[in-house]
Amino acid sequence: MIPPDARADVGAFAYRLSRLDPLAVVRLRPAGPGLVQLWGMLPFKVLASRTIAAHLDGDVTLAAADLLARLDDPELPPPVRRDSAWMWPLPPMNVPAVEGLPVDEVVGLARAAEETLRTASAEGVGDRPVGERVLRDALLDHVAVVVTAEGGRSVEIPQRLVQGLVRMNFHGSGRDGLVTVRASGSWKGLSGEYGSTWLASTSPLRLS
Known part of the structure; x- marks a missing residue:
């Protein structure tokens, strides 16, 4: 199912996803x-996506850990399908670009948010202690970028999209590169060199 020349990309995706969840x-x-x-689906409640060169007859959902294991040892028996575990809608294909943001700026936003979380967790907010989970949710919901x-x-663009992109290493390493802001209907996303993160303003209970 996964051709040899795509295994490194699939492995990187499944590995980073597994480390987060x-x-x-x-x-x-x-x-x-x-x-x-x-x-x-990332713990930041945003979708992560990467496109590879491969052939597949139809949708299939697998545990990320099982997929990783088969990449390391193709002789293992086929993994158990987990199709019923997928519960989230997907954005439409070819969502148009709105604006490009410098990679360094996006990485800087992610690092600044992480530093704010560390400081607030240690020192509190307004001299009052605040739970780390409350702080994390507030930071993830914070609007990091507004484009027209x-x-x-x-x-x-909320911080959760930025964090997802950077933690999955989708932004790439090029200092002169851009991260593309995309939007269509209720969907908004960030696309980097190696993949994208997506969020819908509504979460309909349907599958795509």
């Missing part, structure tokens, strides 16, 4: 001739 699942979805999209889409509509 040991029980994570990966959805593999055909995305056109010779292309397959990998999808996972066609027609003048503002697109607010």
Whole structure:
């Protein structure tokens, strides 16, 4: 299912996803001739996606740990399908770009938020102690970037999209590179060199 020349990319995706959530699942979805999209839900409550060159007849969902194990040892028996574990809708294909942000700026936003969390956890807020989970949720919901889409509509990018992109190492290493802000309907996303993170303003109970 995973050709040899795509195993490194699949392994990187499944490994980082597993480090953030040991029980994570990966959805593999055909995305056109010779292309397959990998999808996972991050603890930041955003979707992560990466596209690889491969062929797949239909959707399949697997435990990220099982996928990693088969990449290391292709002789293992096929993993148990976990299709019923996938509960999240997916954004439409080819969501249009709105604006490009310098990679260094995006990485700086992620690091500043992490430093704020460490400081607030140690010193409290307004001289009052605050639980780390409350602080983390507040920081993830904080609007890190606002860009203007066609027609003048503002697109607010919360810190959780930024954190997801950077923690999955999707932003890439090029100092002169860009992270693309994308938006369509209720969906907004950040696309880097190696993948994208996505969030919908509503969460309908349906599958894509």
